[in-house]
Amino acid sequence: MKTTKKLTRFIALAMAMILCLFTLAGCAGSGGNNGGSSQNSGEETAAASDANTETVTDAESKPADSGEKVKIGMIWYGNTDAMGGTFYSWANHAAEVLNVELVWKLGSYTTADELTDCENLISAGCQGVYFVPMDTAANLQLGNACKDAGVYWATSNRQIADESVLTACEANPYFVARVYDNSYDVCKEMVKVLADQGIKKVCMLSGDPTDAMMVDRTKGFEDGCSEYGVEILATSQIVSGDASANVDSVNNFLTLYPNMEGILAVSGTAGVGEAIITALDASGREKGSVKVAAFDTFEGNQQAFEAGWLAASCGGYTSECLISLLALISTVRSGSGTGEVMALSLSPLLITSAEEMDIFSQYVDNPEIQLYSDETIQSLAGDGVTIEDYQKVLDDWSIDYVKQAAGIE
Amino acid sequence: MREQMKKMVPVAGLVIMFLLFAFTTDGKFLTRVNLQNLIIQSAITMVAAVGTAFVMAHNNLDFSLGGACALSCVLSYLIAGQNLPLFFILCMVFGIVCGLFSALLHIKGQIPAFMAGMCLMFAGRGVAQSVAANTNMLMVGAASLNNIWFFLLVLLVVVVLGFLIFNYTKVGKYQKLIGTNPKATELSGINVNAYKTIAFAISGATIGIAACLTVIRSASIIGNTGLNLETNVLLALSLGGISITGGSATKMRSAIIGTLIFFILNNGLTLWGLNPDYVDIVKAVFFLLTVTISIDRSQYDMIA
Incomplete structure (x- = not known):
């Protein structure tokens, strides 16, 4: 028993020594380039921004075509x-x-x-x-x-x-490419779809004001409304992940603005799209009497298009x-x-019909x-x-x- | 003899894994940069695990880690902003406050510690997500400390201090005593609640340090800061062979060995380029094997 304990300690000690040895050997050579661990995020990034002319050397020497x-x-x-x-x-x-x-x-x-x-x-x-x-x-x-x-x-x-x-x-x-969604233009297009259907008064579910993507979408809706002569009656911020709060927002729109003809939503994901359609279904209004334009696709959007609630969606x-x-x-x-x-x-992708939604589900997100x-x-x-x-x-x-x-x- | 062999499993597992990856990755595992990365990557979990070992020694679980980490970061940012020294100090303070709050709920409120920790975890995560939704908490300056020397220094200080306090002071020894037999400990005149509170405070302090390290790695605070910290720490401690029921069998080395196993396995599987569909399966099998062989089953004797 004593021998085993000694053996355990010996292995532990040997292991610790090996790790220390490698670590110290590694640290000893870490004066310059730190490989994967970024040493220079703060001040050095500022310096890097002044060094636009810096040429790529390390990667050039890599045998990409070897x-x-x-x-x-x-x-x-x-x-x-x-x-x-x-x-x-x-x-x-x-x-x-x-x-x-x-x-x-x-x-x-x-x-x-x-x-x-x-x-x-x-x-x-x-x-x-x-x-x-x-x-x-x-x-x-x-x-x-x-x-x-x-x-x-x-x-x-x-x-x-x-x-x-x-x-x-x-x-x-070494930064090659960044691709981002052009949400702004699509949101304007979605407002145009509503305007083409004769919608003049809408309420809007806006997004987190600190999220650049959400700000873009909200701005796209706002600018689209002023460009196509659509009035925004009221705005309420989407509560992410809380479907009942979003249902409440839509119910408030329906109660306070009986002349509302459409709803703009910066996002239909995380239960928001479902919450809007659920609230409309339960409102007692005639199907399709309120048109929805919601960013992102969501569960049940095919039926929402067929029922006439959903007029525009986008994704992909x-x-x-x-x-x-x-x-x-x-x-x-x-x-x-x-x-x-x-x-x-x-x-x-701008989706404006049940048929397009079907194509999207079958061929894009597949x-x-x-x-x-x-x-x-x-x-x-x-x-x-x-x-x-x-x-x-x-x-x-x-x-x-x-x-x-x-x-x- | 059999028990001694069992205790060797985590160490043996670590050695075998180290050698396995050393010989099967064309030398990639043993490169300077990779070993440095391993130390930096494991630091956050290891620091938090050292503090959690104190709580586990007296037979409790601290589930607040991730939420408390996020809460410490957010509250410190709201007060200190980009002032790094103040931010770090406040992280420690709020970490300790979180630990004391868990202790308060557990001791005065008679709530099981893991439930108290869970409440704090959810509350902390909720606060962090609410604040992050309205505040851009970039900490670009903190990233300048993301280097091996800083992480190594913090690790050494925390591990050595943790080891000394755990093994050579009343604070550590009494935790194990409480874990072995709380009634007997109380009857022998030891203030059990006071020592439990100290354990939670130590755990809170290490959460505070882990929060600082997390911000250094992330250069920002978001709603998900510290996500899964509690799971990683408890898994690491289990892999290190810690006694889940606390007591004298609890060893500080579990925190170190377990964390290294956890991160070396993750690193090695990436170096192998294993199909992502199989990574979790391989991890699960390895974890299950290690824990099955090394776990202390004495606590289940009564159930049988």
């Missing part, structure tokens, strides 16, 4: 819902077509966890890292980790809300994820960045369907692809494109 498979790290929220599963499928298909290896890290919802994933992916030998930033600071932290390691990075689905962070990120020579962001990834692969393959961040935007051909994928990951080429593909993203790609008459 016959070895390009390895890309993918930090993604999950592959179990429609959008998550669709992009997971699209990205894996693209990787197969392009002979690229993808290393996935799924399920990180904080910047600290995303940073851990990013550091591990860099250690795993990834030459590029793609991620959806969980918040604005994630761009800075993960960007610095990539910069320190000489690894390219690209993002999608999120704007960078803070100017100083945006400046610092744009000065990062998978293309921007794919384009961001292809731009990253292209840069890693060529081994040199352009020195400029590609800032691209995507207008989500992991089984590949809407981009192998030739298109090849061409967008090759040499000499310009920012205009990528933007054109994003601009072409529409229900008509989906129909054509899916072979629907």
Whole structure:
């Protein structure tokens, strides 16, 4: 028994010594570049923003074309819902077509966890890292980790809300592309759809005023209303995750503004869309007497279109994820960045009928369907692809494109 | 002999895993940067685990960790803003206050500690999400401390202090005594409630430090700050072979060994490039094996 105890202690001591030895050896050489751990987020990012002329050296020296498979790290929220599963499928298909290896890290919802994933992916030998930033600071932290390691990075689905962070990120020579949703224009279009149906008085469910994406959507609705002569009678902020509070908001609209003809909602996810339709169904009003334009798709929207409540909806962001990834692969393959961040935007799909909603459900948010051909994928990951080429593909993203790609008459 | 062998499992598991990844990742695991990353990545959980071990030693569970971490960050930010030294001090203070609040609910309110902790977890998360919805809490300046030296220093101080207090002072020894037999401890003239309160305060202090480290890693505070901290810490402690029922079998080394196992496994599986569909399954199998072999089953004897 005593011998075993001694053995335990010996192993523990040996283990501790090995770890200390490696750590000290590692720390001794950490004076300069700290690899995955970003030492320089604060002051150095400011310095970096002044160094726009900095050239990419580490990545240039990497043997991207040495016959070895390009390895890309993918930090993604999950592959179990429609959008998550669709992009997971699209990205894996693209990787197969392009002979690229993808290393996935799924399920990180904080910047600290995303940073851990990013550091591990860099250690795993990834030459590029793609991620959806969980918040604005994630761009800075993960960007610095990539910069320190000489690894390219690209993002999608999120704007960078803070100017100083945006400046610092744009000065990062390894930042390849950022693609974000052009919510503003789509919201204006949604108001136009209502105005074309003769709607003149609406109430609005607005979004979190500190969320850049929500601010864009709210502004789009407001500007659309003033452009198309629609009056906003009242505004109430969406309570995220609290369906009953949102039902209350709609009921208040119905009670206080009997002349209300439409409802604008900056988001239909997280139970908001369902709450609006539930409140309208229970209101006793004639079906279709109030028209709803809600951003994002939600459960039961097909029936809401058929019942006449829903007049406009939008969704479909998978293309921007794919384009961001292809731009990253292209840069890693060529081994040199352009020195400029590609800032691209995507207008989500505008859905205005039950038929379009059906097409959306069947062909857009469906992991089984590949809407981009192998030739298109090849061409967008090759040499000499310009920012205009990528933007054109994003601009072409529409229900008509989906129909054509899916072979629907 | 068998019991001694069981106690070796977490250490042996750590050694085997270390060697396995060292020999199967083409040297990627043993690179300087990767080892530094491992230390930095495990610091937040390890620091919180050291404090939680005090609470577990007297046979309680602290579930407040993630929520208390978020609450400390948010309240400190609202008072200190971008003033880093003040922010760090306030994080510690609010962490301790959270610990004392859990102790108050548990001792004075006669509420099971894990329930008190859960309430604090939900309350903290709720406050953090509400404030984050209306306030942009960027802490870009904090990110300048995201380096190996700072994290190593904090880890050394917390682990060494935790080890010394746990093993060589009344505060630590009495926690184990309370965990072994609270009635006997009380009858021997020891103020059980006072020592339990101290344990929660220590746990709160480590939550405060973990909150500081989280902000340094994230460069911001959001509604999800500190998400899953309690799960990670309890899992790490279990992997380290801690006695769930507390008492003299509780060892501080569980916090260190368990946390390293947790993060080395996560790191190694990424280096292997394992299919993401299998990562959680592999982790579950490994965790189950380790805990099944090493767990102290004496507490289940009565049930059988």
